[in-house]
Amino acid sequence: MAVVSGIILNKLKIPAIIGYIVTGTLTAYIFGFRVEDSVDLNEAAELGIVFLMFMIGLDFSFKKITQMKQEVLLFGGLQIGISIAVFYAICHYLIGFNLDTSIILASAVSLSSTAIVLKSLNETNQTKTPYGMAAVGILVFQDIAVIPILLMIKLLSNQDLSMSEMLLSTGVSAVIVLLLLMLPGRFLARIVLRSSAKMKTDEIFVGTVFLIVLGSAYLSKYFGFSLSLGAFLAGMLVSNSPFKHQVASVLVYFRDLLLGVFFITIGMQVDAIFLAKYFIVVLLLVALMLLIKTLIMFAFLSLLRKAKVAMRIALSLSQIGEFSFAIFLLASQHKILNLGLDGGILNGIFGSEFVASITPNEIYQFLTLMVIFSMIATPFILDRLDLCVKFALKIFRIPLKIAKIGSKVGLNQKSQTEHSYExxxxxxxxxxxxxxxxxxxxxxxxxxxxxxxxxxxxxxxxxxxxxxxxxxxxxxxxxxxxxxxxxxxxxxxxxxxxxxxxxxxxxxxxxxxxxxxxxxxxxxxxxxxxxxxxxxxxxxxxxxILANSALEAIKESKEMGINREEENQ
Known part of the structure; x- marks a missing residue:
């Protein structure tokens, strides 16, 4: 079903992600199959995120951060920090969620879709432009930020230990994982990759790559961390080796296939009846969220980049990312995602009876649909990005030619980080x-x-x-x-x-x-x-060459023969 819908949507120039999500929704209703009914399907879907994090780790290094320190550290830090603060205020004070839930929701909403945006940047060859570099830098910081967010969920979930005890336990486990992966893991990974490469058998090499990725992921899980953290560190281990490009070329198909399964499982969580009932409300919420994220990013990016470039970045990263589902899922498993409303401004505006009538399942559906619809909207925004930028700047009446502080720095960094071969x-x-x-x-x-x-x-x-x-x-x-x-x-x-x-x-x-x-x-x-x-x-x-040499030799031989005849005479 996913293959058929993918082919049809491709003909219509509609992103394949929509086909995966629709396939999941139809599967759930036609066959009565729900994602929570299958542990195996949940694990297969999670592997899509695992391989995505491994591929991100392959492109990650401290050298890259130093080359893109403004884009990664400054832009990424400001985007995550300001977004979490704004959405925390909205969730806690406006909507009425409790402290823990507001932090989790704000963290999830602050993330963008690495899978969709990076794929678009690579296909359009814009990863090395000032716009592309800034977008990639923010995405890299977001992907790194996922790790402390997942650790934060672990800290919030364990009420038996004090904060100091939990931090000590987590710190010790983190040191063990880092030591195991970074010291012996680096050498072991290179040794097994070297051995499999020397065997000149593709299936052995593929199996070795799987062993490294899954072994690192489950080692991380054994010590209480996420599978994604282990996979990310494994990617870093291989990133500086000569195997990096071949490993990436081997895994890209598995990553895309498993990400497809991940999006299918997302579609299975959609309540079609609920969607039909609240379709307009969902669209309004998605539009409002996209607007808020766009304005947050544009507000500080416009101080460091030209207005047009800043708006391109802000619109490109305005969606909620795929890691948000993983955060929601992990928080739900640890029973800290309390979707009951405590009041807030909504209570004062609509009354306590209205707030009490909203069930946690309905709130979860709203959250799920907001993520899905924001991701569905992203490919359409990226395909028409110039038009969207021009329209947005016109609406906000912002001049196109305003060059802000740092715009020249971005252009200079392009030439420094451009890495191509003649x-x-x-x-x-x-x-x-x-x-x-x-x-x-x-x-x-x-x-x-x-x-x-x-x-x-x-x-x-x-x-x-x-x-x-x-x-x-x-x-x-x-x-x-x-x-x-x-x-x-x-x-x-x-x-x-x-x-x-x-x-x-x-x-x-x-x-x-x-x-x-x-x-x-x-x-x-x-x-x-x-x-x-x-x-x-x-x-x-x-x-x-041989024939020409022979002809030259014959010619020389004839000349020598004539000279000898002349000498004899």
Missing amino acids: VVICGYGALGKKVLEFFSGCDVTTLVVDSNYERVEEGIKKGCNIVYGNITDKMIFREIGIQKTKVVILCVESPLAIEKACRHIMDISHLVRVIAQTDEETIEADLRGIGLYAVINGSREIAE
Whole structure:
């Protein structure tokens, strides 16, 4: 059902996430199946978040934070801090939730959707623009903030221990997890990845990656933390290794598939009758929430970026993210998400009878539907972002050309963090080494990709910029950012690998100039048909060189013979 709805929605240019959610809702009503009926389905859905956090960890490092310290620390910190404060005030004083519930709800609402926004930024190649960098920086900070939020839920849930005892217990457990994962875990992860890579068997490598991700996740869970925390740390372990890009290319399909299951389980929680009854109210609440989040972010971003860029960032991150469901679920499991209303301003406006008539299940449905509808609205906003920005600035009567403090800093940081390669060399065999040796005397940035780990190790020892990766897998080219590369040189022997790699590259971008070599004329014709920049037939080139050398030798021999005849005469 999800596949069929995904195909139909794709034809209509409607985001697939809507198809997953609709599939979940229909499944619940047609087959009478509810997500709470299946522990296995809940765990499978949670794995989607686990793999998402692992992929985020792959792109995370302290070096990256120092390069994007303004976007991550300043923008992210302000967004989380101000958003939690504003939504806490709304939840506690306006709506009437108790202290613990207000903190949890405010924390959940302050988060944005990493899955949707990052996918859009990658597809439109805007991750390195001032707008994209700021959005990514805030998302990175939010993803890191999920960890203390989940720890906070654990602290609030244990009423038997005092706060000091709980902090001490949590701190000791955190140190143990960090020591296990960061010290032996780093070396063990690299050893098992190196061993599986040397076996040259794809299924062994995939199994090894799964072992690292799930092993780290469940180790974290064993010590009382979330699966996501362990997966995030595991991603950090692999992020600085030559396996990073190949690991990411292997897991991306599993991540997307399991995230699809996650969104299906979200759809199963929707009460269609409730939605039909309160559809207008839900839309109004979603619109109000989007407006508040947009204004919060625009208020401080406009002081540090141009108005147009600030509004783009604010609109892009105005939704509630997928981690909010995980926060709601964990808080519910620990029985600290009390959705009973204590009064607040609503009590004074509508009366105690109206407030008492709102059940916790109805409040949970409102929260769930607000998250879902905000996520559904996001792809439409991102697809029409320029129009939305222009409309919003016009409504608020904000000039487009106002350059605020820090806008030039953002532009300068773009050039510092831009990380692309002019030439990518596929294969580090005898030919690849000769090609790379030629470029060593040129002012050209290069990256080498090879699936033979012995050669990768050799390249690393020689100081080459080389990564482990299988060029027959399309995702490896996406992971290394092939669309930003000027030239790709294929220095591999397998005709099948050459043809697959060429098709993958051309599918991603027709602007990349691909140069390949082959000895087979049929393969040469196929490669030229794909539209490569140049195809070198090695046998023909060598034959031509040999024949020309022979002709020169014959010519020299004849000249020497004439000279000898003249001497004899």
